[in-house]
Amino acid sequence: MSAPNHDGSFSTSSPHSIAIIGAGPVGVALAKRLVKAGHTVCLSNSRGPDTLRQQERETGAKSADVKQAIAEAEIIVLAIPTGNISAFYPILRATSLRPGSILLDACNYYPSRDGRVEELDKGLPDSVWISQNVSVPVVKAFNNIIAANIFTSARTKRSAGRVALPVSADDTAALDIVMALVEDVGFDAYNAGKLADTWRYQPGQPAYCTEPSAEQLPRLLARADRDQGPANRDKAREWIDKLPADFPPDILLRVARLSNGLDKWNVRSWFAATVFAFALLRASMKG
Structure with missing residues (x-):
C-alpha cells in the first residue's frame, strides 16, 4: 500500500x-x-x-x-x-x-x-x-x-x-x-x-x-441543456464581473448549488443567496 x-x-x-x-x-x-x-x-x-x-x-x-x-x-x-x-x-x-x-x-x-x-x-x-x-x-x-x-x-x-x-x-x-x-x-x-x-x-x-x-x-x-448553456454562462459571467474580486468563494458555491436544485432546505444556502443578491444590488447602484 x-x-x-x-x-x-x-x-x-x-x-x-x-x-x-x-x-x-x-x-x-x-x-x-x-x-x-x-x-x-x-x-x-x-x-x-x-x-x-x-x-x-x-x-x-x-x-x-x-x-x-x-x-x-x-x-x-x-x-x-x-x-x-x-x-x-x-x-x-x-x-x-x-x-x-x-x-x-x-x-x-x-x-x-x-x-x-x-x-x-x-x-x-x-x-x-x-x-x-x-x-x-x-x-x-x-x-x-x-x-x-x-x-x-x-x-x-x-x-x-x-x-x-x-x-x-x-x-x-x-x-x-x-x-x-x-x-x-x-x-x-x-x-x-x-x-x-x-x-x-x-x-x-x-x-x-x-x-x-x-x-x-x-x-x-x-440535466445539461446544450441550447441554454451559453446564455446561462454569459449571464453568470455578467454577475460575477460585478462582484468584488475578494467575494467569498463559499457564497458563490452555495448560490450555484441552490440555483441547480441542491441544498434547497439548507438555511445557509438561502442566506448565501441573500448575500449574493445584496452584493449585486450594491454593485448596480455604484454603476
Missing part, C-alpha cells in the same frame, strides 16, 4: 512529472494539491520563470519557461484563458515532447473575456477544439470547480462531503491516468465519457461549479 502523504491522503498512482501552463488561480491551486500528492510539478507562464518566484514559494513547485516545462512533462496541464490557447499551439508543435505525453485541459471559454471563437460559438466543445490542434491525447478535468476550492474542497478517500469531478477523454489510457490524478488530489473521479460530451460540464451547465457528490454528479450531467 502507498505511504500516506502528510495531509492524510494516499497516492493512487505513480508520481508524475507535471507541467502547468498558467500560474493564475487554477494553476496555483492545482500545483499546491499536486505537490502535496507527491508529484513533481513545474509552473510556467508567458512572462518567464522570473515572474513566478512567489508562486514557487506558495506551491512548492519549480518554475521554468514553457518550452522546458512541456518537454520534461508526462502531463501538461493547460490552465490559461481560452483566448490565449491558440498562441500555445506553435510552442507545443515545436517542442520535442516525452513519449506518451498527455494534455490536460482545465480551461473554460468565456467570450466576454476571451473574445469570440467561431468554432466554440457554433457549439464545438472547447476540449474537442483543442484536440483538433494538437497531436497528443487531450483529457478534460478540473475545469468545473471554483479555482480556490481545488485546494480547500479536497478530501481524503471516503471522507464525508468528498466532491466528485468529471473527467473525459477519447484515449482510454490517458483517461485512466487523469482519473487516478483526480483521486490523488482529493476528489472522486467520474468517467464523463468522450471529449464530445464535455459540453455537459462547461460553464452554464448544472454540473459547473456546484461541487456535487458522486451520487449527485450523474444527475446534474444528465
Whole structure:
C-alpha cells in the first residue's frame, strides 16, 4: 500500500512529472494539491520563470519557461484563458515532447473575456477544439470547480462531503491516468465519457461549479441543456464581473448549488443567496 502523504491522503498512482501552463488561480491551486500528492510539478507562464518566484514559494513547485516545462512533462496541464490557447499551439508543435505525453485541459471559454471563437460559438466543445490542434491525447478535468476550492474542497478517500469531478477523454489510457490524478488530489473521479460530451460540464451547465457528490454528479450531467448553456454562462459571467474580486468563494458555491436544485432546505444556502443578491444590488447602484 502507498505511504500516506502528510495531509492524510494516499497516492493512487505513480508520481508524475507535471507541467502547468498558467500560474493564475487554477494553476496555483492545482500545483499546491499536486505537490502535496507527491508529484513533481513545474509552473510556467508567458512572462518567464522570473515572474513566478512567489508562486514557487506558495506551491512548492519549480518554475521554468514553457518550452522546458512541456518537454520534461508526462502531463501538461493547460490552465490559461481560452483566448490565449491558440498562441500555445506553435510552442507545443515545436517542442520535442516525452513519449506518451498527455494534455490536460482545465480551461473554460468565456467570450466576454476571451473574445469570440467561431468554432466554440457554433457549439464545438472547447476540449474537442483543442484536440483538433494538437497531436497528443487531450483529457478534460478540473475545469468545473471554483479555482480556490481545488485546494480547500479536497478530501481524503471516503471522507464525508468528498466532491466528485468529471473527467473525459477519447484515449482510454490517458483517461485512466487523469482519473487516478483526480483521486490523488482529493476528489472522486467520474468517467464523463468522450471529449464530445464535455459540453455537459462547461460553464452554464448544472454540473459547473456546484461541487456535487458522486451520487449527485450523474444527475446534474444528465440535466445539461446544450441550447441554454451559453446564455446561462454569459449571464453568470455578467454577475460575477460585478462582484468584488475578494467575494467569498463559499457564497458563490452555495448560490450555484441552490440555483441547480441542491441544498434547497439548507438555511445557509438561502442566506448565501441573500448575500449574493445584496452584493449585486450594491454593485448596480455604484454603476
